[in-house]
Structure formats: C-alpha cells, structure tokens
Amino acid sequence: MNWIITSNSNIFKTYEAFKKLGYVDWRQKVKLKIGDIVYIYCTRPLKKVIFKTIVDKINMKFEDTVDDREFWVDKEKYIKFKKEQYCRLRLLQNVDTEKLQLNMLIQNGLKSAPQCAIRINEKLSRYIDESFKECYENFEKKVKIRSCEREVISIPASGTIDLIYKYRIHAHPNINKNYPYKKALYYTFREKNGWMKKLFSLKKIINLNPHNINEINDINLDCETKKRLCGYINDRSNSFKFSHDGEYKFYILGENLDLPKAVSLPKQNNHAYFTIKEMYSGKDVVERSNKEIIMDEECSNMQDNNFSEGKMISIRVNKYERSLKARKKCLEHYGYRCYVCEFDFEKFYGSIGKEIIEVHHKKALHQIKENYVVNPINDLIPVCSNCHTIIHSRIPIFEIEELKSIIKLKNIKNYRKYKIIQQVD
Template sequence: MQWIIPCDLNYYDIRVAIEKLHIIDLRQNNSFNIDDIVYIYASAPYQKIMFKTRVVEVNVPYEQTIDDRDFGKIFEDEEESKRKRDYVRLQLINTSDSEALSLTHLMKYGLKKAPQAAVKCIGDKLQLGEYISECFGGSSSISIDTSDQDIEEVINYLKEYHGKKYIQVEKLTNEDLKNEMIEFRKRGQNARKQLLDIANKVIDNPEFSEYEVSKRIDWINQAQNGCDYFWIEFKKKEFRESPSSISLVVSVEEYYPTFVALSVEAKDGKCTEDDYQKHNRLISRDLPNNDAYYVTTTFKDTNHSITNLSREEIMRKYHNGEIKKIKLQMDINEPYSDLISRLRAGIKVLEPYYLLAVSDELGDGYEVLEDDEIYYEGSVTTVKVNKYERNQEARRKCIEIHGCQCKICGFDFEKTYGEAGKGLIHVHHIVPISSIKEEYQIDYEKDLIPVCPNCHSMIHRKKEAYTIKEVEDMLMRKSNDTY
C-alpha cells in the first residue's frame, strides 16, 4: 500500500528531523502495515512531497518513541494526550526537492487539494501513486537499502564466532560437532555475501566506474584461522594486479577501535620489497582527518598492531628498518545509517593515498624527524620547521581561513554527501617544505590551500608537482572541450 500524509512545518520540522534521525515516529491515525510506502507532503512554503519512507513498525507506544523534541513545538496541554496514542515508525528511503512533486503537478494526477489527512493511493488515486513512484526514480516495486542492518548482522556473526576455528565436516565423525560446523559455515558464507553486496552497492555509481571489487569469498581461510574479521578489496581496474587496495574491513579484534573501517593496505602474500617501499610512502603524506591513523607491521611480529606512536616515531622506526609495512586506516563509526554514502566519501578521501601506494609516478620524498628537524631524502639541505606545521593544527587553521571547498574545482563533500561529508577536505602545501632552504614559519593563508582528493592527486601526478594554476588550466581546457 502507498500513502500520502501531510506534515505541518509550523508544528514539526520534518526536514531537519528526518535528515538527522533517518527514522521518525509519527502519530498513527490510520491502518498502516509493515512495508507500506508513505510519501510525506511538506506544508507551505514548500507544498510538495519531499520524502519517501517505509513503515518499519506500527503501534509504537509513546514511551518507546524516538526522542525528536528538538524538531517540534511542545504544548504542555498536549503531553498527556500524546501518551495515550500509538505511533507509526517510518524509515527514510529517499528525498526529493523536485517541482514534479509540487501540489500543482500532483493535482494533475488526481490529488484534489493539499492533503489534510492520510490519502491512500488506490482506486482513482492509483495513477497518482504510480506517478509519485516514478518521480522518486523507481517503479512501484520498492528497492530498500538495508546496508546498515546487513553490516550489523556481519558484526554480530563475527562476535558470536570470534576465535572459533572451522573444521572440515568431512573429517568429523561426531554428529553434533558436524552439525555445528555446517551451521558455522552456512552463516559465515551468508555474512560474507552480505559484506560483498554492500561493497558492490558502493561502486554501483558512475563516480566509481573505475573500481572493481574483489570477487574472492575467502570465508573458509579466515574461519580456519579463527573468525575475527572479514575484508573486501576495492581496486582500480588499471591496478588490479597490485597487492595494494582500499579495503573495507569488519573486525572484532581487540585492537580495532571500531568494528568497521576503510584502509589503504598491501597484502603480504603478494608483496615484493619494491611494493612495500612504494606502499610505505603513505607516511610522507598528511593525514586526511581525525578518523585516520597509521597501523604498522613490524619485522618481528607479522600481526598488525595499531600503535600509539606519533607519526615522527613511525618514520624513525621505518627508516631504522624496524617496521615492515604501514597502512592508513579510517574508522567508520556507529551508527551505520547512510552507510553506502559514507563509504563512498571515505574512499574518495583515501584515493590519493591509494594512488601513491600503487603508482611509480607519485614520488614524494620520505620524511625523517629528529627532535625539531625534518630531513628529506634527496634534499641538499636540512629544513628546520616546527612539528605542528604538518599536523592537525595546520589543517584546522587552513580550513578556518579558506573553508572546506576545493579551491581548484569547487567540490564540497558536505554539499554532495550531506552530514557524512562534513569537514572532509585535503590540505595542500603550495610550496613544498622540502624545497625551502632556510628556517621557515608557515603562513596558513598563503602556504596552505584546501583541495579535493581528485585535484590533490593531479597536483602530485608527477614528481615535480603541478602548480595550482596548471591544474586549473587543465580543468578549463577540459570544460571548453566539453562545450
């Protein structure tokens, strides 16, 4: 069943509520059923259908409703009556600001006036329901993204079987143990498939057409070693033979601060010494944001271990030969609502580091810090700078002055991806520190510039980086060619 229900914005700001919560509880005045589709009509000044939702729960008592008091007006004399009502729980599927869903257009397809109560899209309103569904980009058969629930199920599976080792059923004689292993395998393969489905949804987007997903299922290998984590590899097709990738990792291992993360890493089984050297150049780049950190593997311990070492200490250990592999990891924190968009935004942030790990053309110099000095391989001089000049303080100051919009192409993560992209941007040193031949104090306004990952990749596409002007000219020429 499809419904249209009105929302008076003078009473309840559903626009902000649904953006923040993704699931809302509204007063239940009708006979809704689970999986019914409910379109929400926003009152003046919009006067259009703006949200497509799905009924996920009915007859919700007031005491169990989601706290949304920040988004509506509260009248004391209504509080008691609210407690006596039941509520319907709606999950956001899609939003629209299209004029095609305005009252004027809806009336052409059978709506007689602005809805004052719930309207069923049946009978003479059937055409109306079909029209609205098409406006939201689909037929009446609704495809609902359950990625947030799927990732939770993967996590719960790993928690339940954490450390458990799979034994091949063919080798067992005990029927109880045999059945236990069959269930272990069946659920594990299903959890692995759920993760693979999430990964495929991530790259099912024109912006990610250059990427492909690892097709290996890999459940049994992980289960035989103790079922602690799953991973999926995202690789650009041109670098599919490289051992490096951007990986989606779900782990219940103790040293992981979150259950879900994206990481730029190299697989040991395929790595040559040259692969390690290229990949470990990651340490020469500024961290993209506060959710990213380094994970290291030492020569003495083949297990990954998240260290509390500073970037400077990791550099020293790496150049002293104590560290075998460095990977860059970005946490995906709970809750997992809007997961696909968040993973896409994360991949875009990590992409320049991935390209650095696989491309021979991206050749930044390594940095080694000793006390307050930074030494660059291949540099003829020692450059003295304060340590804070390449840390989060410099990033914060740059953004404070210039904002989070790319100064080259104008890309803005927050405008494109919403809340998940807020604050995401790279900070580029216009004058490379390695080229300065005297004591240096950074000028946050003139020396630093916010750029998106794509433009940052182009800047460092060759060893002697392109200038901002050169990349702007490339964009301008491409734009002229298009028109």
C-alpha cells in the first residue's frame, strides 16, 4: 500500500535527519503495515514530493525511537508528541524534480495539497514511482561514469574462463597490492593467447571466504545470485581450486555483451585497460603498454612531499598527468566531503557513495602547460560534481572562497524568504 504524508521544515528538518540517520521515526496517525511505501510531501516553499521511504517498524513507543531532538525546530512539539505512537521510515530514494510538484500531482490524481497522511490511488502511485525511477536512472548513468576511472578493464583468466562464462562471477584473493584494479564500466576476461570475447557490467563486489561457504547466507544477495555463487565456488573447488586460505574478492557480474569480433592481447600476464572504441575496433590484436602501471610505481618511489604532475604526454590525445598519490594525500587531509557546500556522498547515499568525490586543481594544468610540483594540501581541494561544474562554468574559474560566499549569501536570502512566508501564514 502506498501513502503520502506531509513534512513542514519549520517543525522538523527531514532532509538533515535522513542525511545523518538514513531513516526517521515518524508519528503514526494511520494503520500502516511493514513494507508499505510512504512518500513525503514537503510543504511550502517546496510544495513537492521529495522522499520515497519504506515502513520498517510500526506501533513504536516514544522510548523506543531514536533521539532526534537535534532535528526539531519546534522543541515544544517534540515534547508534546512523546505520548504518540511512531513508525520507522527508511529512506529509499530522494529526488528534486518538477514532475513531483503539487500541480503535477493534482494532474495525476491528487485531489488537493495533502494536509495529513493519505492513501493514494493506483494512478498517482504509478506516476510518482515512474518519476522517481526516471530521475534515478539519469542520475545513476552520470554517477556510474563519473565514479569509474576506466572504460574497460581486461583481466587474465584462462584457468577460470569457463566458470566466469557459466556463472558470471570472477574471484581473486582479497590482497589489494596484488590486484590494484581501477574502477571500470565494463570487465572483460582473457582466454588462452589473450583472446577477449565478451564485455560484462559489474553488479556488485563482495568479500567472502570460499572455504566457509555458509557465509553466503549472511550476505544480502538475491536467491539467483546466491545460487550462481555457490555453483562457482563448488566447481572451482573441484578444478582450479582456491589456493589462498583467507578471504577472496568476488565480482558479481551483470549481463554480458558479445564482441562482434574477438580481440587479442597476447604476451601480457597482468591486467590492462582499454576504451570501448578499442574493443569494437575490429582489430585482431591490440597493444597495451604498462605505461600507467610504471607511472604509479614512479609516484610511489617519490618523496612524500613532492608530487610532480602536469607534464604533457602523448597517447592518442594530449593528456596531463595527474598524481594519484597527490589526490590520496589531499583526501587524507580534507576527507571526502565537498569543501564548498559540505555535501557528503556516503552520508547521503549510503555505501554506494563511499569515497566518491572529485578533486579540483586550484591551478589549472592546461594553463600551466609544464611539469610542476603540486602541494596536495594547498593546490588541491575535494569538491562534489555539482560545485566542480560551477567552478569551471566561468572563465576565469570561480575561486573556492568566492563560491562559498555565493552559497552562504543565497542561504541567508532563502532564510529571510522563509521567515516572511512564515509570518504571512
């Protein structure tokens, strides 16, 4: 069953609560059931549905709820509502789209602006759900591309290739230094003589000890995936074996794309990276040097306080080297929160947002056009993709403090508007 409830930002900071906790304990005014979907309509000035939640608990007493008084603007109501029953609403998705504004909701079945919890009809429920899906599909495409460092990673797997094709699973010992894979949009696996025939999307990565198969029951996987995983482990244990005694990293692969023509990368025993265009080039053999790996090793041999980058190198286009070690030092110092707007991907999106952030060069490399020693603390700064886009939307680019001042001024103006509206109401 699907519902709409209302949220007033002058009483409770719903956004901040979801951002920190991932759920809210809400006054239960209607007969909800566990598993019901509840959409939260934010009143003035937004007047739109923003949050999609699911009911995890019902009929809770106040003493069983989370201490969320920090999010209550009206402290008197926090005390007043202690005698009420509560339900727990876990955040599934949040969007900000014109499609979920009040006028659009009314056009699709809502009678009027919701004043309390109401059960919604099938037409409106379908419209809201499709609007959420559309927004998230567009968002996931952008995040997926931005969060991946390479288009295609090619992994040697001649010994287990039949198992990979059969179960769509790949595994290696969970030792990062031996398997320094970068995030990629697609995975391909090399057969004997380096032949690559398929591209796989990646659904999930899990850590598991294959010598203790019962651990699978503790992992949040659907039945079909668990069946594939058990089959892979059993078949590999009887053939290629799991030589490492400890934990393995398992790559749960999605559907595969058959390449129109097999491509070969002979005489290379480690992983390599390609573009999608190269995989569809129609060539029998592609060459790939270890340039990137050597560059990383050179960086690791540098002194901790010297990070050289910006030198122009020739691949197929002119590309400016960026030191991964400098990026790491920058993030160790500042963390993964946007320095401009303070947005934190992991806190907002959960585990899928972990360690997602962009690093902005205060000195643009294309303007320097020469090799220089970068200071990770003074020259680099972590920013979210939105702020990064705005920074580069102007020539000359926005300075960090300049953009922070603009956001601060905007928030002050909005606060004054809300106060005026509150007084009018």
